[in-house]
Amino acid sequence: MVRLARRDLRDAVLDSARQRRGATTEDLGLPGPVGRFYVNERLTKTNQDLFRKTRAAAGIHGWRFVWTKRGRILVRNKPGDQTRRIGSEHDIQEIIGQYTV
Known part of the structure; x- marks a missing residue:
């Protein structure tokens, strides 16, 4: 869980996540098994x-x-x-x- 300090940053992260629906941990370059991740408000x-x-x-x-x-x-x-x-x-x-x- 992540809490962002500024609303404009939160809105930018949420908008960006909506545009990249279906992204995986591999897309982010994270090690370990590949899995989808979700960003929710x-x-x-x-x-x-x-x-x-x-x-x-x-x-x-x-x-x-x-x-x-x-x-x-x-x-x-x-x-x-x-x-x-x-x-x-x-x-x-x-x-x-x-x-x-």
């Missing part, structure tokens, strides 16, 4: 729960895209649709639809 406990519920509702209703960026939860139904921000359970119900978790 740390969310508050509240946002972790909200993200989990958003993903569950999106799966039920066929929404294809749920992701986080700079601590915000974002959704899009299909490519080309408007990106919507989820800030509460009420937003999930209003934007995506009813869910049960």
Whole structure:
């Protein structure tokens, strides 16, 4: 786990990691067995729960895209649709639809 001191550096690392999805330890020149690595944004406990519920509702209703960026939860139904921000359970119900978790 790595904690970065500056937001701009954190955002640059996350953006770079998103562009290189599927990278392996070999790509970084690290010794040992080759394996994929992942870079994830740390969310508050509240946002972790909200993200989990958003993903569950999106799966039920066929929404294809749920992701986080700079601590915000974002959704899009299909490519080309408007990106919507989820800030509460009420937003999930209003934007995506009813869910049960």
